[in-house]
Amino acid sequence: MAIIKPFKALRPEKNVAHLVASPPYDVLNRDEALELAEGNPISFLRVTRSEIELPANVNPYSKEVYELARKNLEKITQMAPLIQDQTDRFYLYQLTMGDQIQTGIAATFSVDDYDNNVILKHEKTRKEKEDDRTNHILATSAQTGPVFLTYRDVVSINQLIDQVKMECAPIYDFIAKDGVEHRIWIVPEKYNQVIIDEIKKVDKIYIADGHHRAASASRVRAIKKEQNPEHRGDEEYNYFLGVLFPASQLRILPYNRVVLSLNNLNQEEFIEKVKINFYVEEVNYSSPEARKNICMYLNKKWYLLTPNENVKEGNSYGENLDVSILQNYLLNPVLGIEDPRTNKNIDFIGGIRGTKELEKLVDSGKAAVAFSMYPVTIDDLMNISDAGEIMPPKSTWFEPKLRDGLLIHLI
Numbered sequence: 380m381a382i383i384k385p386f387k388a389l390r391p392e393k394n395v396a397h398l399v400a401s402p403p404y405d406v407l408n409r410d411e412a413l414e415l416a417e418g419n420p421i422s423f424l425r426v427t428r429s430e431i432e433l434p435a436n437v438n439p440y441s442k443e444v445y446e447l448a449r450k451n452l453e454k455i456t457q458m459a460p461l462i463q464d465q466t467d468r469f470y471l472y473q474l475t476m477g478d479q480i481q482t483g484i485a486a487t488f489s490v491d492d493y494d495n496n497v498i499l500k501h502e503k504t505r506k507e508k509e510d511d512r513t514n515h516i517l518a519t520s521a522q523t524g525p526v527f528l529t530y531r532d533v534v535s536i537n538q539l540i541d542q543v544k545m546e547c548a549p550i551y552d553f554i555a556k557d558g559v560e561h562r563i564w565i566v567p568e569k570y571n572q573v574i575i576d577e578i579k580k581v582d583k584i585y586i587a588d589g590h591h592r593a594a595s596a597s598r599v600r601a602i603k604k605e606q607n608p609e610h611r612g613d614e615e616y617n618y619f620l621g622v623l624f625p626a627s628q629l630r631i632l633p634y635n636r637v638v639l640s641l642n643n644l645n646q647e648e649f650i651e652k653v654k655i656n657f658y659v660e661e662v663n664y665s666s667p668e669a670r671k672n673i674c675m676y677l678n679k680k681w682y683l684l685t686p687n688e689n690v691k692e693g694n695s696y697g698e699n700l701d702v703s704i705l706q707n708y709l710l711n712p713v714l715g716i717e718d719p720r721t722n723k724n725i726d727f728i729g730g731i732r733g734t735k736e737l738e739k740l741v742d743s744g745k746a747a748v749a750f751s752m753y754p755v756t757i758d759d760l761m762n763i764s765d766a767g768e769i770m771p772p773k774s775t776w777f778e779p780k781l782r783d784g785l786l787i788h789l790i
Contacts, residue, residue, distance in 0.1 A: 381497050382489040383578045384618055385467035385571050389521070389787040390550075391421075395459045397553035399423050400561065400782035403524055405508075405591070406729070409439070415556075421459045423784030425451045427515075427523055440511055445518035452519050463789070468565050469574050470786055471543060472525075472622045475560040476779040481628035482540050484574060485525060485563070485786050487618035488584070490600045493593050498528070499583055499764035502590045502772065505720055512595035513602075520790055522596060524783035526589035526621040529629055529757065530581045537625060539577060543570060551785065559779040563786070578623075585764050587629065588777045593619055599790070620788035622781055626757045632730030632776040633666075633754040635737055636705070637746035639724050642714045646678055649713065649748070656708040657684040665734035667753040673705055674751035676734075676741050681751075684709075697768045701753050706771055720772045727773035730754065 391399040398419055404427035407415070413431040416422040425432060429448040430439040437444065455461060470485035492498045516522055543566050551563040566574070586593055596619035603616040641649045653659055653675075662683045667674050673684040690708050693699045698707070710716040716725050726746070728736055737749035755774055763770055 380579045381492050381581060381584045383484070383575060383623070384487045384489075385469045385566075385574075386487045386615070386618070386620075386788055387464045387467055388470065388485075389456070389461050389463045389789055390785060391459050391461055393550055395421060396551040396785060397555070399455065399459055399461070399784045400553075400555065401427065401784055402557075403780055403783055404428050406780065409435070421455050423455070423523070423782075426455065426519065427783050440507070440514070442514075445514045448515055449518045449520075452521060452523075461787070464565070466568060467571070468568065469571060470566060471540060471562075471564040472781065472786070473544075473549075473560075473562040473564075474779040474781070475562070476558065479628075479630055479779070481624050481779075482544070483528075483622040483624035484536075484540070484566075484578075485620075485622045486574075487615075487788055488526070488528070488621045488623075490597050490617050490619060492584075493597055493619070496767075497584070498593070499585045500590060500593075501586065501760050501764045501768075501770045502774075503720070503769055504590050504594045508591045509594050509598065512591055513598045516595055516599045516790070517602065522592070522620040522788040522790065524589075524592060524620070525781055525786065526593045526596075526619060527587045527777060527781060528589075528621045528623040529585050529587045529626045529760075530583065530623060531761070532625040532627050533577070533580050535580065536577050539570070539573065543567070555782065557779075561782055561785070583761075583765070584623065585761055587624070587760065588775070588780075589621070593621075603790070614790075615788070616790040618788070620786065626761070629757055630778060631754045631757065631760070632778050633752040634702070634773045634776045635728045635730060635734070635752055636710070636719075636750040636773075637726050637728060637737060637740050638710070638714055638716070638748050638750075639726070639746050641747045642724075644713075649677075652713045653684065653709060656687060656689045656712075658687050659684060665737070666751050667701075670701060670753055671704070672753055673701060674734075676737050676749040676751070677747075679738075679742065695768055696759065696763045696766055697770055700755055700759065700770065700774065702755070702771045702774050705750060705752070729776040729778075731776065731778050 401423040473482040
């Protein structure tokens with residue numbers, strides 16, 4: 380069973396929470412982060428993406444970036460200000476986007492459970508991104524954004540969450556610029572042990588989003604443990620920040636693909652090679668309506684790709700995902716993209732940006748072809764994690780997203 384622990388959050392004063400809170404560090408490029416933080420000296424992007432305050436040619440992974448992150452955390456703590464709760468607490472974090480409402484328990488989770496696969500994963504991590512967040516945590520002595528976790532619903536936990544929401548007023552309640560409402564409650568201390576006991580009823584906990592944050596917390600713990608001759612195992616660095624949501628409340632959007640060049644093929648040659656493994660039909664829509672359907676945008680036209688008899692049923696959950704079929708039967712053999720994690724000829728576009736973004740990239744010449752995917756499901760994610768398998772990179776895009784800077788875990 381997983382270990383869950385309350386903690387003393389460092390958090391903004393109520394009246395400035397909306398100014399401090401920022402999108403996750405890894406969903407924005409440098410220019411987008413710079414634009415969002417402009418004119419706002421307490422934007423938490425100045426901590427999570429501190430390179431925006433340095434010249435554009437500065438390596439975002441350089442030591443001065445992490446040192447600036449540390450200084451900016453200290454500065455914002457004073458300016459905003461940020462305050463730290465004096466006793467260990469659990470928190471509720473609710474996100475509302477349109478008619479979708481999801482409420483999770485914000486807490487700290489055991490690094491041991493992550494290392495020992497009590498908390499299950501579905502993605503491989505990239506060393507460069509792990510290095511980045513490891514250095515960021517070490518420099519700031521803080522986990523500045525939560526890992527997004529999920530579990531199969533337990534009715535009594537949902538009832539407990541509803542009870543706390545009725546009993547208490549939220550400490551934060553604001554609508555961000557993207558239209559998502561963020562509400563956070565401090566859970567009364569009397570519920571601390573109740574929550575710990577209730578989580579014992581959870582069969583398994585899964586990482587939905589934030590694999591690099593969790594992996595970095597594990598690496599930091601190893602470093603801190605080695606540096607601490609009096610290590611006991613209960614220090615704050617043995618835990619990582621997360622928000623745990625019931626699976627029934629979550630929504631996964633597709634994670635679409637664009638390819639920058641056609642691997643020295645002209646468009647006619649490319650289409651012919653695609654037809655080796657797919658039926659190709661011109662259509663007047665841009666999003667697939669079912670599994671084993673992929674929409675492709677090329678030369679201002681949308682096509683529906685459906686696997687033909689050459690595409691064999693896979694032996695695992697992961698092999699039968701649409702993103703795997705696209706990778707194994709088109710991206711690799713036709714476009715030469717053997718490893719999409721490292722290949723520079725492919726980019727990934729979160730479904731929240733819509734298929735118009737795909738058209739824009741292809742029509743502008745920045746990309747040669749785009750692929751609109753049918754989203755995987757929460758059940759897919761859990762089945763793959765249960766089987767110890769790994770999804771292809773960029774398979775899931777969760778919306779809405781948690782904000783950084785609202786609940787900070789000091790280690």
